[in-house]
């Protein structure tokens with residue numbers, strides 16, 4: 133059973149391997165990234181001062197925030213220099229060719 137909090141976003145084919153796309157399920161800023169073939173969803177909001185992360189450079193699994201260069205592993209959301217800090221992450225799945233994100237009560 134799929135719960136009501138799974139929100140369809142874009143076609144699976146739009147997220148290329150090694151790249152990310154910004155989406156807004158229920159108005160929530162989320163980055164969808166494909167890394168080594170697997171999809172991940174993290175908040176499009178830096179854990180430092182809240183800058184949008186889109187526009188940041190992705191190198192393997194590591195996204196660098198465009199504002200002050202904090203680096204996050206998009207597979208886990210973890211901030212590389214202080215792992216106790218992390219981006220919010222969201223469950224993600226593909227159904228009928230579309231990427232769905234579970235945004236909880238957002």
Ligand code: FES
Pocket residue numbers: 178179180181182183197198199200201202
């Ligand atoms: S807001 Fe992202 S590093 Fe400062």
